[in-house]
Amino acid sequence: MTGKAIRVEGVRKEFGRVTALDGVSLEVPAGSHFAILGPNGAGKSTLIDILCTITQADAGQAEVAGFDVRKSPRDVRQRIGVVFQDPTVDTRLTVRENLDFHGLVYRMKGAHRRRRITEMLELVELADRAETPVRTLSSGMKRRLEIARGLLHEPQLLFLDEPTVGLDAQSRARIWEYIAELRTRSELTVVVTTHYIDEVDNCDRVVVIDKGQVRADATPSALKAEHGRTVLRGRPLSPAAAERLLAQFPGAARATDGRLAIPVDDPVALGRMLQETGGELDQIEIDQPSLESVFLSLTGRDLREEPASPRGGRKGRRG
Numbered sequence: 336m337t338g339k340a341i342r343v344e345g346v347r348k349e350f351g352r353v354t355a356l357d358g359v360s361l362e363v364p365a366g367s368h369f370a371i372l373g374p375n376g377a378g379k380s381t382l383i384d385i386l387c388t389i390t391q392a393d394a395g396q397a398e399v400a401g402f403d404v405r406k407s408p409r410d411v412r413q414r415i416g417v418v419f420q421d422p423t424v425d426t427r428l429t430v431r432e433n434l435d436f437h438g439l440v441y442r443m444k445g446a447h448r449r450r451r452i453t454e455m456l457e458l459v460e461l462a463d464r465a466e467t468p469v470r471t472l473s474s475g476m477k478r479r480l481e482i483a484r485g486l487l488h489e490p491q492l493l494f495l496d497e498p499t500v501g502l503d504a505q506s507r508a509r510i511w512e513y514i515a516e517l518r519t520r521s522e523l524t525v526v527v528t529t530h531y532i533d534e535v536d537n538c539d540r541v542v543v544i545d546k547g548q549v550r551a552d553a554t555p556s557a558l559k560a561e562h563g564r565t566v567l568r569g570r571p572l573s574p575a576a577a578e579r580l581l582a583q584f585p586g587a588a589r590a591t592d593g594r595l596a597i598p599v600d601d602p603v604a605l606g607r608m609l610q611e612t613g614g615e616l617d618q619i620e621i622d623q624p625s626l627e628s629v630f631l632s633l634t635g636r637d638l639r640e641e642p643a644s645p646r647g648g649r650k651g652r653r654g
């Protein structure tokens with residue numbers, strides 16, 4: 336495949352009164368590693384669901400591997416592999432049985448199927464667990480099995496929806512090692528959604544999405560150069576101090592860990608800010624320009640902010 340692996344044009348999706356996607360347009364070059372970055376509820380999973388033909392958009396167009404997701408869902412499905420946010424492996428079956436079943440669904444012939452299963456188990460270092468029932472695997476191993484399954488039928492595109500969520504730091508790092516290894520297979524396009532900012536630094540391109548809208552679309556370094564700012568982080572000494580600081584620094588945001596994130600425009604301002612906030616903040620840290628500060632600068636919100644609303648009624652949406 337040459338050119339574009341994905342084209343999305345003006346896609347909208349509403350759930351009742353919630354606008355999950357509000358006119359999203361983007362293009363993913365074939366063979367690239369592409370990240371969709373945004374906080375909880377930004378619309379990332381909804382976009383992936385539309386691209387994987389699980390949900391239909393209310394308006395707009397989307398093409399995957401050259402096929403319209405609405406008109407040719409079967410053609411799209413044959414060419415993609417998906418690792419969903421919620422585990423979908425069958426915990427009653429063994430590791431090999433799960434892969435075998437998937438291969439059968441994709442009508443892979445016996446010898447080819449067995450060879451691919453062996454290759455994929457080696458890729459994700461589960462070869463010695465092939466005959467183990469999935470229920471006894473750790474969360475990290477289950478996620479690795481899902482990656483193996485997503486790749487088994489040799490898709491042109493692999494979608495990974497928050498592949499590391501809920502995993503410990505070590506398992507997260509390993510998952511990213513496997514994803515990095517996929518880079519050597521230049522023909523594969525990888526699309527990853529995440530709200531872990533440190534995970535997108537190695538991608539070719541990042542789309543920042545917030546409240547259903549694309550806020551930026553560039554390489555990680557271009558985003559940092561253009562929008563990155565130094566950010567002062569600290570824990571307010573009292574609720575009143577937090578309110579005062581949020582009012583005093585209009586770009587400031589509150590993170591889920593209770594700390595405040597305050598963008599800094601220049602070193603002189605930083606010195607002044609430290610003086611001004613000294614009595615009001617504890618555990619002060621200075622973060623150099625990063626993709627996290629890009630997000631704060633683009634949206635006025637911290638990636639670690641609480642989600643705006645709880646997600647109700649979504650359990651089991653993929654059956």
Ligand SMILES: Nc1ncnc2c1ncn2[C@@H]1O[C@H](COP(=O)(O)OP(=O)(O)OP(=O)(O)O)[C@@H](O)[C@H]1O
Pocket residue numbers: 350353354355373374375376377378379380381382420497530644645646647648649652
């Ligand atoms: N099936 C659904 N029914 C009702 N609301 C939904 C449904 N799917 C998504 N939403 C809402 O649409 C918005 C976008 O959700 P989405 O899951 O796409 O965001 P996200 O960026 O993937 O977040 P997360 O990282 O938490 O999965 C949220 O407000 C969510 O509550």
